[in-house]
Amino acid sequence: MSSQRQEALQPIEESESAIAAYLSEHPDFFERHADLLERLQVPHASGGTVSLVERQLANLRRQSSHYRDQLNELVVVARENDQLQSRLHQLTLSLIEADSYDQLVETLQTQLCSEFNASSVALQLFSPTGQQAEVVDDTYTAFEHFFTLGAPICGRLKQAQLQLLFADQADVIKSTALVPLNHGDMMGLLAIGSDDPDRYHSGQSTDYLKNMGEVICRVLQLVATPGI
Numbered sequence: 001m002s003s004q005r006q007e008a009l010q011p012i013e014e015s016e017s018a019i020a021a022y023l024s025e026h027p028d029f030f031e032r033h034a035d036l037l038e039r040l041q042v043p044h045a046s047g048g049t050v051s052l053v054e055r056q057l058a059n060l061r062r063q064s065s066h067y068r069d070q071l072n073e074l075v076v077v078a079r080e081n082d083q084l085q086s087r088l089h090q091l092t093l094s095l096i097e098a099d100s101y102d103q104l105v106e107t108l109q110t111q112l113c114s115e116f117n118a119s120s121v122a123l124q125l126f127s128p129t130g131q132q133a134e135v136v137d138d139t140y141t142a143f144e145h146f147f148t149l150g151a152p153i154c155g156r157l158k159q160a161q162l163q164l165l166f167a168d169q170a171d172v173i174k175s176t177a178l179v180p181l182n183h184g185d186m187m188g189l190l191a192i193g194s195d196d197p198d199r200y201h202s203g204q205s206t207d208y209l210k211n212m213g214e215v216i217c218r219v220l221q222l223v224a225t226p227g228i
Contacts, residue, residue: 009109012098015019027214035121041166078213080224081155084208085208087115087116088211088212089122090111090115090209091107091111091112091115091212091215092109092215094111095107095108095215095216095219096123096219098219098223099223100148100223101220101223103223104216104219104220104223105123108121108123108190108216109121112192116192117194117196117199118192118193118194119172119173119193119194119195120166120169120172120173120192120193121170121190121191121192121193122137122165122190122191122193123181123189123190123191124165124188124189124191125181125186125187125188125190125220126140126187126188133183137165139164139165142160142161142164142180143161143189146178146180146189147180147182147187147189150180150182151180151206151210152177152178152179152180152206152209152210152213153177153178153202153206154175154176154177154178154201154202154204154206154209155175155176155198155201155202156174156176156199157173157176162176165191165193166191166193169193172195173193173194173195174191174195174197174199175193175196175197175198175199175200175201176191176193176200177191177192177196177200177206177209178190178191178192178214179191179192179210179216180207180213181216181217181220182217182226183214183217183220185223186217186220186221188220190213190216
């Protein structure tokens with residue numbers, strides 16, 4: 001661009017900047033000049049022109065549609081949370097009724113598979129809770145980092161870890177939720193496996209898993225020796 005053309009455009013750009021600044025400082029300008037607002041024409045994506053009012057209406061419609069979609073998403077999430085809370089409540093009641101370790105394990109397997117869409121469930125304990133507990137050194141070593149973390153995690157495990165938890169069902173498990181069971185001198189984990197690779201992932205909330213683990217820990221303090 002030649003220097004002469006740049007010099008010619010400079011006053012125009014300065015004027016446009018001044019107009020934009022004035023309108024920003026006086027947002028009620030078009031309220032006081034409604035007739036001007038209706039006469040202004042702006043380019044349209046179709047190649048024609050529309051009035052500024054029509055352009056604003058189109059923008060408002062798009063915003064309204066966006067907000068409506070967001071609201072629908074919130075409603076869906078709220079409904080899912082209500083359903084989750086209901087299932088957790090029912091699981092808690094069922095666990096409270098368990099009067100033995102084996103019945104607790106059976107309740108977990110039944111409820112988690114039927115109500116939480118789990119494909120397989122595994123419970124491992126590594127220290128006594130006043131009764132004989134399972135000791136699985138290889139499993140503890142494989143999940144030592146998880147126990148150090150002390151919080152539920154979700155995602156995909158290594159095949160060797162799946163084998164330790166789910167044995168002959170390891171090949172069908174594509175994603176897993178791990179829940180620590182730490183209370184008093186007890187240390188263990190609950191593994192919930194799914195054949196859906198996206199069912200449990202690192203980005204999802206684990207609050208309900210934490211609450212579930214706390215309930216299971218309390219019940220484990222009360223039930224009888226495994227196998228009785």
